[in-house]
Amino acid sequence: MSLDRRNLLQRGLGFAATLWLGGCDQLSAEPWLQQVLGSAEKVNSWLQRRLAGPGSLAREYTEADISRQFKANGSTDPDDPAYRAMAANGFADWRLRIHGLIERPMEFSLAELRAMPARTQITRHDCVEGWSCIGKWTGVPLAALLDQVAPGPRARFAVFHCADRLEQWDDNYYESIDLGEARHPQTILAYEMNGRPLPVPHGAPLRLRVERQLGYKMAKYVMAIELVDSVAHIGGGRGGYWEDRGYEWYAGI
Numbered sequence: 001m002s003l004d005r006r007n008l009l010q011r012g013l014g015f016a017a018t019l020w021l022g023g024c025d026q027l028s029a030e031p032w033l034q035q036v037l038g039s040a041e042k043v044n045s046w047l048q049r050r051l052a053g054p055g056s057l058a059r060e061y062t063e064a065d066i067s068r069q070f071k072a073n074g075s076t077d078p079d080d081p082a083y084r085a086m087a088a089n090g091f092a093d094w095r096l097r098i099h100g101l102i103e104r105p106m107e108f109s110l111a112e113l114r115a116m117p118a119r120t121q122i123t124r125h126d127c128v129e130g131w132s133c134i135g136k137w138t139g140v141p142l143a144a145l146l147d148q149v150a151p152g153p154r155a156r157f158a159v160f161h162c163a164d165r166l167e168q169w170d171d172n173y174y175e176s177i178d179l180g181e182a183r184h185p186q187t188i189l190a191y192e193m194n195g196r197p198l199p200v201p202h203g204a205p206l207r208l209r210v211e212r213q214l215g216y217k218m219a220k221y222v223m224a225i226e227l228v229d230s231v232a233h234i235g236g237g238r239g240g241y242w243e244d245r246g247y248e249w250y251a252g253i
Ligand SMILES: Nc1nc2c(c(=O)[nH]1)N[C@H]1C(S)=C(S)[C@@H](COP(=O)(O)O)O[C@H]1N2
Pocket: 070, 071, 072, 073, 074, 075, 126, 127, 128, 162, 163, 164, 166, 173, 174, 201, 202, 203, 215, 216, 217, 218, 219, 220, 221
């Protein structure tokens, strides 16, 4: 993918890309870079969907590439009282609820998710604001959960409902992906980061990883997954918290 945003940056902005890969450098102060990212993004969302193919894998890295510090962004400490109570108790009472257009609505405790076959991947998280960090994620492939709940024939999207709301807005964070992306092998619900239980700033106890897309797709503090035929009736109707505020729904990198 020669027009991939990563390649574009690495070729055209070699020095910046080096910094970028080394840690979590803040490049958003550069207006010209934001322009490059903005226009590349439009090309990419078009290209990615047509050329990359449903099974293409995001690049995976080695242990040596893991960022020493991984920036936490957006909500970092939800103030919802029910969430706070669960966090205080090590999430022993937390349950992931899966509902909507499925044959078997189910709930999963953290222990049940941890007992399922896991996948670990070291990937780069790219935030639309212009920073990246590399981290190691372990969790349950979403495909395995879908197999258990059995989506019905009308189900097209998985919607992730989160525990947090950002200060200035009224609705809780939410995100959605289509079922093709949901069944992609690198789409996992992660409960570990860098070999430790997922910390609260990064979305404890469970966060989505959708490795071919930008950071805002990767819902943290996931409480429920709803299978729907359309996202029109959820939130502002554009499929996600930031999508309702103008970002692209397909946030291909
Ligand atoms: N629930 C929830 N998920 C979220 C956010 C948020 O504010 N709330 N921010 C998003 C954005 S913009 C990014 S870049 C990543 C940040 O993940 P991190 O804190 O692990 O870096 O989470 C995404 N998922």
